[in-house]
Amino acid sequence: MTIDFSKIKTLIVDMDNTLCDTFHTLSKPQWGKVEEALEAKGWGAYAALLKENFGKHGFKHTLEHSDMSEEQIKYALSVYEKVDVAPLELFADAHDILDVDIPKILLSRGEPTHQQNKIEHLDLAQYFEKIRIVDTFHTKTDAIKEIIGDSDPKAFLIIGDRIEEEIADGKLLGIPTVLVRRPDWPVAESDVVPDMVVSSLKSVKEKLKL
Numbered sequence: 001m002t003i004d005f006s007k008i009k010t011l012i013v014d015m016d017n018t019l020c021d022t023f024h025t026l027s028k029p030q031w032g033k034v035e036e037a038l039e040a041k042g043w044g045a046y047a048a049l050l051k052e053n054f055g056k057h058g059f060k061h062t063l064e065h066s067d068m069s070e071e072q073i074k075y076a077l078s079v080y081e082k083v084d085v086a087p088l089e090l091f092a093d094a095h096d097i098l099d100v101d102i103p104k105i106l107l108s109r110g111e112p113t114h115q116q117n118k119i120e121h122l123d124l125a126q127y128f129e130k131i132r133i134v135d136t137f138h139t140k141t142d143a144i145k146e147i148i149g150d151s152d153p154k155a156f157l158i159i160g161d162r163i164e165e166e167i168a169d170g171k172l173l174g175i176p177t178v179l180v181r182r183p184d185w186p187v188a189e190s191d192v193v194p195d196m197v198v199s200s201l202k203s204v205k206e207k208l209k210l
């Protein structure tokens, strides 16, 4: 689908690895803390599994595709989510979207308190009409459905880094999508084809201004 940028009235923007460099500035300390915690519990094999998957798969994906018990997964997530968000930084191009004069909704998945801490640390609330956080083990699909309601899906634009999440949801719901590719951050294998692929949010800003 070719995006008709003149129709876009609302941006639905993902946070982690779209606006902020979670992978380089936060994930490394987070994965490290979880590895230490798992080792301390005597679950060193899972610590090794995390080491192996870092930079290849997301944290939740790694846990879910291991044979960890539900209790072990909960424990790993609780350690992950307690790590201080202070090192987290916006990408240099984040303001190309944050400052664009179109209403925006921030849509993020993760443990709500942890995600809220990131939003406060980055001072992001001021740029958004609405903030929707969906819990770690939920998909973004229902939240996106709620956001569009009875409106024309083509009046929205989804901007995100996860082809298997917000981009797949956009395809399913007929909403135009932009996949943002970030350095070292892998894009999952998927049959989904984004409507536009960019390596900088500046390219999206330029289209929106036309």
Ligand SMILES: [Mg+2]
Pocket: 014, 015, 016, 017, 018, 160, 161, 162
């Ligand atoms: Mg993301």
